[in-house]
Amino acid sequence: MMTNSIHERLYRTDLASFTKFAFHELSPQYDLSTGWPVDVMADALQGCLDRGTKRLILNAPPRSLESHCAAIAMVVFALGWDPTLKITVVAGTRALAVELQRRALALMRTPRCRALFPHLRPTVTPGEIVLPHGGGILYRAVGQSLIGRGADLIVIDDPIAPHRAQDDAERAGVNAWYDAEIVPRLNDKAGGVIVLVMQRVHKDDLTAHVRKSGVWTEVVLPAIALNDEAWRLHHRRPILRRKGEPLLPDREGKATLIAVLHEIGAYNFRAQVPTATIAGAGARARGLVLGTTAARLAVGMPIGGAFRKIREIDTILFEVFGVGEPPPYASEAPYGDAEWEARAIIQQQRLVAEAQADRHRQEA
Structure with a gap:
């Protein structure tokens, strides 16, 4: 008692x-x-x-x-x-x-x-x-x-x-x-x-x-x-x-969390880091080649890669753990999802126009 x-x-x-x-x-x-x-x-x-x-x-x-x-x-x-x-x-x-x-x-x-x-x-x-x-x-x-x-x-x-x-x-x-x-x-x-x-x-x-x-x-x-x-x-x-400190360092330190990220993938890992920052970073990483709307514009268009594709895991490794090289967008001003999508569409339209111009020159 x-x-x-x-x-x-x-x-x-x-x-x-x-x-x-x-x-x-x-x-x-x-x-x-x-x-x-x-x-x-x-x-x-x-x-x-x-x-x-x-x-x-x-x-x-x-x-x-x-x-x-x-x-x-x-x-x-x-x-x-x-x-x-x-x-x-x-x-x-x-x-x-x-x-x-x-x-x-x-x-x-x-x-x-x-x-x-x-x-x-x-x-x-x-x-x-x-x-x-x-x-x-x-x-x-x-x-x-x-x-x-x-x-x-x-x-x-x-x-x-x-x-x-x-x-x-x-x-x-x-x-x-x-x-x-x-x-x-x-x-x-x-x-x-x-x-x-x-x-x-x-x-x-x-x-x-x-x-x-x-x-x-x-x-x-x-x-x-x-x-x-x-x-x-x-x-x-x-x-x-402090920034970068794990929630449970004795059980899930940085090394363990990085291993979990690689094991379960970026999508599932974001549930463990519930912040808009990471969700936005992931969206930009997935849309860096083509935004979702821009991808629809590009169907059937043989376009060369103007952007280097970034793995979402690499984005999280850099933004959360400070590991690896900064993604290309890291030095640019941060965009909201709508502005990023609009810029992706403009960029894709430019790439489509260039591809069509090259095709016309070849046919001529």
Whole structure:
């Protein structure tokens, strides 16, 4: 049993401390190592419980403990505060929903957690944890109906897999499901809380979709910092992260991330570095030979290469890791996508005109 100590008081009142406590309770064989990302995520999540944050997005690469922070530690902590709360956790798959329920239940049943919150006496059915005070957690998968079930807090965890996000119909289906099923399920439309936890998987994924519908607080933790970052947390010292620093240096340092980039390719790697800068760089690299519209102009036209084709991996290696030579566009003024496309069209039109002129001269 746990004695009445400063640690016990912290675990009961501070979500970051409880989140680390919960990790060690559930996974004592693992070292949490660098804990500052947990502090950042937990601070934002605590804002949903006591500082008035109603909509929160957490974007982080896979295996960054974002699910543990939001869908396990926070929901148990919230019920420890108020066992009448009705919480819904929605996962991208039924298997993930089952696993999240299993881990939350395991945490509630550990002796040390029971000492902290003795009123958490769960009754369990498939897909649901119910408490004697009336609160509990409902677990569902994306796409399942929530008709008849209200919630004070809704957590959405990894709503779509990266490979499914490339299918326009699949992606649109997830976004439509959110509109139809999530906000209407809040018991208090003004005061209810929604937390979206996911890695970025597409420019039109659920993160992009919900941004259009209201004001969201966003915490974005890329796998490696593209700029200096400063995180100002409540009741903790500010956290500084320098450009080029990995998110989890003990587990995924620069060398490991570069190896992952080569193994999974640039497209999938961009989900781990969720920034507009890299998405824009990738688009320019793919369009450096021909923009998409310019490519349509060039069908059937035998044109010599005016541009050197750049691998997107090489662009990311230079812009993120500082490895290799700068791409040709690096010394030019940065363009938005529309201006880049317009310049690509003009350049391609010039190349087409030159090719046609050469052909006419040869025929003459």
